[in-house]
Amino acid sequence: MATIGKRMAVDKETIRCIDECKEMYLAPDGKEHAVIGLKAVNSVARSRGIVPSQIEIAALEQGIIPRRYLRNMGTIGWEGQAKLLRSTVAVVGAGGLGGTIVELLARHGIGRIIVIDGDRFTEDNLNRQLLSTEENLSEYKAITAAKRVREINSSVSVTSYTERLTGENARELINGAQVVVDGLDNMPSRFAVEEACRDSGIPFVHGTIAGFSGQLMTIFPQDMGLCSIYGEPHNVPEWGMEVVMGNPSATPTLIAAWQVQEVIKIITGIGKPLRNRLLMIDTIEGIAEEIELSN
Amino acid sequence: MEADNIDGALEKMEERFGSQLREQVQAHGIQLDGKIRDYSQVLLNGVNLRNLKQTELKDGDVLHIFPPGAGG
Numbered sequence: 001m002a003t004i005g006k007r008m009a010v011d012k013e014t015i016r017c018i019d020e021c022k023e024m025y026l027a028p029d030g031k032e033h034a035v036i037g038l039k040a041v042n043s044v045a046r047s048r049g050i051v052p053s054q055i056e057i058a059a060l061e062q063g064i065i066p067r068r069y070l071r072n073m074g075t076i077g078w079e080g081q082a083k084l085l086r087s088t089v090a091v092v093g094a095g096g097l098g099g100t101i102v103e104l105l106a107r108h109g110i111g112r113i114i115v116i117d118g119d120r121f122t123e124d125n126l127n128r129q130l131l132s133t134e135e136n137l138s139e140y141k142a143i144t145a146a147k148r149v150r151e152i153n154s155s156v157s158v159t160s161y162t163e164r165l166t167g168e169n170a171r172e173l174i175n176g177a178q179v180v181v182d183g184l185d186n187m188p189s190r191f192a193v194e195e196a197c198r199d200s201g202i203p204f205v206h207g208t209i210a211g212f213s214g215q216l217m218t219i220f221p222q223d224m225g226l227c228s229i230y231g232e233p234h235n236v237p238e239w240g241m242e243v244v245m246g247n248p249s250a251t252p253t254l255i256a257a258w259q260v261q262e263v264i265k266i267i268t269g270i271g272k273p274l275r276n277r278l279l280m281i282d283t284i285e286g287i288a289e290e291i292e293l294s295n
Numbered sequence: 296m297e298a299d300n301i302d303g304a305l306e307k308m309e310e311r312f313g314s315q316l317r318e319q320v321q322a323h324g325i326q327l328d329g330k331i332r333d334y335s336q337v338l339l340n341g342v343n344l345r346n347l348k349q350t351e352l353k354d355g356d357v358l359h360i361f362p363p364g365a366g367g
Contacts, residue, residue: 097367183367186365208365209364209366213362213364228343230345232345235345238365239365240365241363242364247366293341294341295342
C-alpha cells in the first residue's frame with residue numbers, strides 16, 4: 001500500500017474500523033474500487049474520537065475512496081485528494097467571487113477554510129452572491145459561508161473572521177493558509193493581501209470582475225504580481241468599471257470557478273498555474289485571452 | 296497598424312475605426328479622446344503603461360487595451 005504524503009496518526013484499530021466499513025463500487029469503466037460512505041466516515045470518526053477529515057485521509061491511504069470524492073479521483077487522484085484534505089485555504093471576501101469559491105473549495109474537500117469578510121448580506125447581493133438568500137439578509141457573509149461549508153462537507157473545518165481585512169491585520173488573518181484566494185471588491189485591499197502573502201510566502205490567486213468580463217492570475221511570492229497588471233498601488237483607483245457596469249449574475253461564478261481550479265493546481269501540483277499570465281475573459285464577445293506579463 | 300508610439304497608435308485606431316470604435320471602447324469604460332482614463336489598463340507587450348520606460352513602438356509590438364474590473 002502506497003503511503004500518501006506524511007503518515008497519519010490514526011491507530012490500527014481505526015484502520016480496522018475503516019476497512020470493515022468499506023464497500024465495493026463498480027465504476028462505469030468496469031473497474032472496481034473500495035469506497036467508504038459518508039455515514040460510515042462519520043460513525044468511525046465519532047467512535048474513535050477523530051475528526052472526519054483524518055478518517056478520510058486514512059481511508060485514502062488504505063486505497064479506500066470516500067464516496068463523496070469518487071468523481072475527483074480521475075483527475076485529482078488519491079494522493080491529490082489527501083493533499084487537499086490536509087490543506088488550509090484562506091478566502092478573502094465572501095461575496096460574488098468568494099461565495100462561489102468557498103462553496104467549491106468545500107466540495108473539493110479542502111481540510112480547512114478561513115473566510116474573511118466584514119460585510120453583511122444586502123438585497124443588492126441577491127442577483128449574484130451564491131450564499132445570499134432572502135432569509136439571510138443582514139447576516140455576516142463570513143458566518144453564512146461557514147454554515148454553508150458545514151452543510152456541504154462536515155469534514156471541512158472552517159474559521160470565520162467578521163472583521164475587515166486591512167494592511168495591519170492581513171498577515172494575522174491569513175496565517176496558516178497554504179493559498180489565499182481573492183474575493184475582494186476593491187484594489188487597495190488586494191494590494192494589502194498581496195503584500196501579506198508575499199511576506200508570508202503564500203501564493204495568492206487574484207480575480208476581479210466587472211460587467212460581463214473578468215480576469216484572473218495566480219501570484220507566487222517571487223512573481224511580479226498586481227503591479228504588472230495595474231501599475232504601482234498609489235496610482236491605482238479603488239474601484240474599476242464595475243461601478244458603471246455592475247456585476248451581472250453569471251460573471252462572478254465564471255471567474256471564481258477558475259480561481260478554485262488554480263487553488264487545486266497549486267495544492268496538488270497538477271497542471272500549470274496562471275503565473276505571470278493574465279487570463280482575461282469577455283463573455284459578450286466570446287473571447288478568452290491570455291496575456292503574458294513582463295516587467 | 297503602423298505607429299511610432301502608443302499615443303500615435305491610439306490616434307490611428309480612432310482614425311481607422313472612428314466613432315464606432317470610440318463608442319465601443321467607451322462602452323467598455325475606456326475614454327480615448329487622445330487620453331486614456333486613469334483606470335484603464337493598457338499593456339504593451341505585457342508591460343503596463345505605467346511601468347513602461349518608453350512608449351515607442353517597433354514592428355510586431357502588441358498593445359492590449361482593456362477595462363479594469365475591481366469587483367468581487
